[in-house]
Amino acid sequence: MQKLGAVRRALEAGELDGGMDRLLYGDLTAARRRVAALLDGFRQTFDAGEDTPVVLCSAPGRTEICGNHTDHQHGRVLAGAVDLDFLACAAPNGTNTIRFQSQGWPLAEVELDTLEPKEEEKGSTASLVRGMAAQAVEKGYPVAGFDVYAQSDVLPGSGLSSSAACEVLLGVIENHLFCGGALDPVTIARMGQKAENVYFGKASGLMDQTASSVGGVVAIDFAEPSAPMVRPLRVDLDALGYALCIIDSGADHADLTPEYDAIPREMREVAACFGKTVLREVEEADVLRELPRLRKAVGDRAVLRALHFFADDRRVEEETAALAGGDMDAFLSLVKASGRSSWTLLQNIAPTGAVKEQAMAVALAVAERALKGRGACRVHGGGFAGTIQAFVPLELLDGFREQVESVLGTGSCHVLRLRPVGGVVLWS
Template sequence: MTEITALFQALERGELDQTLRTLRCGGEVQAARARVTALVKGFQTAFGKGEDAQVALLSAPGRTEICGNHTDHQHGRVLAAAVNLDFLACAAPNGTNTIRFQSQGWPMVEVTLDGSGPREDEKESTPALVRGMADRIAGLGYPVAGFDAYAVSDVLPGSGLSSSAACEVLLGVILNHLFCQDALDAVTIAQIGQYAENVYFGKPSGLMDQTASSVGGAVAIDFADPAKPVVRPMQVDLNAAGYALCIIDSGADHADLTAEYAAIPQDMKGIAGWFGKEVLRQLTQADVLANLPALRKEFGDRAVLRALHFFADDQRVEAEANALEQGDFDTFLALVKESGRSSWMYLQDIVPAGAVREQAMAVALAVAETALAGRGAYRVHGGGFAGTIQVFVPLDMLDQFKAQVEPLLGEGSCHVLSIRPVGGAVVWG
């Protein structure tokens, strides 16, 4: 914690420049400084604070899923990375038992810490995440109290970059720094984020999003034991390999898709339950194939196909991670395309059930395939059904690719990102 005056002085002297460059993966440092200045002034305005107020700066990145589409909730493996878009917050204790969280452009969230647990009227809302994070950390024995936080974000909502996980990790980093003396490690903060999303928010998500955001860099994660995920950090330099990571907004709307997302783990767990197991990781593909007629009759074909996707994509994670570490980008790209095909054919998270006129994700994939002209790789990104696709574009055709894609899918729809080496972080204070 430091006074706002001291923070502004340090910012002007350039003492935060290297940290800001790391968080943003380069870029114009003056723009990064201006963003921090505007953030702190937003905090002062929102909460009526002068320049003698003591504050901390904290950040949590969005994430990109590279392989392992809907494998984490079945205790499978995933390959993911933090990206250079983040939630950035200015925060300070307020001496009460009420958390006030203001995200720029959104209404102020106020949550009183009363120990009441999840509230039905807060389901699928930011207050649910705030309450869930605070309650869980308090339950671990830490003296959680009220705080004020003002945040800005360029993690695009509905982009598949998991703005919700970034928000959860940000809240976890704030609570950890203000009330836990930074005792919680990155994986624990991720697990708390998943708990808040599952139990308080009401979305049955896995643990990949929060872990990638919290840990940072590129990571292969094995969730065989979700209480103790095995995290394998990797050094990945896409630029050196000659590729850009692009996230393309399909223009599809995430609204009313919670049931579609929830149906995927339900289908998979249904198959596992037939064998007396909790999740598909406890089975093999051979188990499913040996009992295919009975499973089709009991659960229908979609559930069986989704199970087959799990086994294939779970194995692909290991192969993709090995290819990246060995610098074998041709194999990596071939596996990315395999994962994309499996998501479309077996997992079926490209088009919502019954949709005929609106198939924006499928159109975006078709446009990317055409623009790549046989090079690079493309796949669905994140949960599917709406939002974005992921494309690895050769650097020598990046301008041409954007020029071909954006007139068809919308100006500004193609976002060129970098892998951020740092996860949830205390930036200053």
């Protein structure tokens, strides 16, 4: 670790430029200002001196490319890290308390005298801090108190998974400060999932954390969740002539946890009809053959969601092959098919019973019209609210963004890049 003052001097001398460029920070002048503000925030928040040894760490948001609600059924997904991240300055504080300050949010303080989940912390940043520390301790590492000042440009409620980025960030910090770098990216991802499931109290698969932790574009097979198979892909959308856009529908995820939780629950209900735990253990042919019985046992929506799982799980392999071969026509056709399946079978475009307000459906209709029969768009992430995803031909990008924002509001269309690295120590 280097002292705070030394890091500041290295920043001013341009010694961090290579690392920031690797993380696709773009305008290096703006990136230097961001890091300088981060160092100032750390110093002011924790009354740190210039001789305080610190580490700079980053963890990216992620975009789901294919495999909508397949990971929690031990299925396959295609995902990528994006050029928005959680950036943090951290240092041991010599106490038994972790202090986590995310810019613009209340300070989270977690005492390490107890590492069990706390009911009163569920849904809070403190629960993620406790959950990540607890698991590092369970693995035999001597986690002690440390201070973190973080700044995030991962859009909240965007389906880019700011929570997973936060979990991976904490894992990277603890790995560096206390674990001697022994935790690999997939292990950190699994720690993040448990922190979110058990400590935060939100059901989720492992895709978000894996994509953020590993980085780049990855095809992930969760047939064995304790040891997922991760296949990195080389994907350069610019070279293929397309931009990745994430479009804010204008609706947020507040109070939608029951909608999200119903999807894995209903899929598991179908699996249980065959004596199995998840749909990956069930044959699609058996589901089709038993449709009359299943409809009576679990209801039509659960059956339709199961059919979506089988179709989107299979599409992951097809989209992976198309991207690996640079076949954008095949890839875009599959993106459209995935979007239709999410709408008609998975049914995660509008909350149950919503009639007057259907922001996701409107966003999809606006984006499809703006694409003029080219590119592709689909729901992004969990659905029901938040964002959609579009692959836009570069020559249409300016007009596409203008048309979308004329309806959904200025700043609603975010043009992102696929970041080649995941959770990482930027400077130590």
